[in-house]
Amino acid sequence: MVFLLFCHLFPPYSVKKILLLTFLFFGCYSGIVYFFCDNKPDAPDTAAQRGWKVWQDKNCQSCHQFYGLGGYMGPDLTNVASQKGPNYMRGIIEHGTGKMPDFHLTKEEVNDVIAFLSWVDKSGQTQVPDSSVHWTGTYIISHK
């Protein structure tokens, strides 16, 4: 409705002005998202950073997800560290499974990936609990 009113007030020849305002809004909103989307940032250590790079170089996101985002062939790994533990993770990463290939990672790389997954785990829960669903249909999620 606001936009219908807006466009009624500004005929088509004012498109340039409206677009400029739009770009301004986009810039401001982007800035707000960048700085305020995470109020309690938790920086990764160097091992987790290296593990993140291995994750990208081996294209793990093709099959796995974080917070439901990624490929659907394998399970979501957001909370694998707290749910399965480091030994389970090490076994899978080192040898693969029938479905997951063995990437022949070095011991250091395996440790780095575990450090990365443990860091991701600390960021929150991938499953939204029933109690977080508001009557309006949205979620109210408290930061971990």
Added chain:
Amino acid sequence: MTKTLKFFTAFTLSLLLLTLFFGMIAAFAFLYPEFYNRYLPFYQLRPMHVSAALFWIISGAATGLLFFKKNVFGTKETKSEKAFVWIWVATILTIFGFYSLKKFGGREYWEFPPFLCFPIFIAWIFLMYSFFSGWKKSFKNPPLYVWMWATGLIFFLLTFTEQNLYQIPWFRQSFLREMTIQWKSNGAMVGAWNQMIYGTSLYIMSRLLGDGSIARSKKAYTFYFIGVVNLMINWGHHVYNLPATSFVRHLAYAVSMTEWIVFIAICIDFKNKISQARKYRYLFTHRFIMHAEFWAYLNLGLALMMSIPAINRYTHGTHITVAHAMGATIGINSMILLGSLGYILKIDRLPERNRKLLNVGFLTVAISLLVFWGALVVAGLLKGYREVWLGMTNFQQMMKPVLTTLHVFAFAGIFLFVGMFTIIWNYFVAIKYWKLGKPNMVESTTKYHVKSTMMEVE
């Protein structure tokens, strides 16, 4: 049509063919990973499929823009256009070279080594320069489709840059920030190329109608701005379940996915106005765009459901998301692009035998896409039900019935590939006629030609 544009059109169509080819194999690699891991693993096939699809859509949008801007601005081919084409094509080929060597390094949708983003950025600057210099030389009060093209060009550059901000260490100091910005840029980028594609669609409609007023109406402008606002905000549905601050979620939910309404409203207008004779004359162009309208309806329903967080809880991380992506990229974007490229290549003036083949291809695609999409929706519902409703935690157990359903999806994919191959083959035939300097190769016996000729006499 210049040589460069002919080459680029052929390259763009080849990308569509590659998308479907890799997608068809990837579907089976998903179902039988033990076998495919020995030769072509899924983690290698998926980026090939996804990147080919992305580049098909963006290149298709750019092809339409390069061709139609000549008519709109009255400019000739510039050096910057050629620079765009050659850098763009060379980069895409290099990306596939890296994929074939299993060299990755990027993130979702852009899985190639990040340094290759640089030539893509440069190529886009050349495309923008060519477009805006042409605009500057022509007129000051352009129709809406010119604004849409411009919006798409600018926002693609902005979101593509944003997609690469993670190279700056500060952006990786928080996982939630990194994920939010990654999906902010991915989501907004879809809106950016949609602006370019819908702009082309609007241009074709106004040409078919012979009525430029539809591209200057207040209603169209209103919907355009709603589309732009969606582009900037509705990416939030990707990150609903991230425990980041709530304003992203609430705002995205409120704005929702109204962008499709813009397109549908314009299409309905078009459907009411277009004359029967012109419908016959440009039959396939019309059919592709009308088919996109059908898919816009289907996808709108799905998108509206997914935009409600309480429902998104069941659909997020399931194949319903894939169904939504496939419905949008194949059902809407690819159909409009095929309509647009068909208009450029004058496919409705192909000989009768090619038209018959096009008809077979079109029907095969239409039916198989519906089965393909339906199977993905059922697979997604099954996973959502088992994971969220039943609370299953064993992944293999949870996926059992999902994998059974995905067999239907994989086999429908074969028919989809065959149908699209038939269509693309005939588009290549049309390119061949352009090369021979005979773009209007109509056999005098075709009923469409007779009808259109009669209308012209009247």
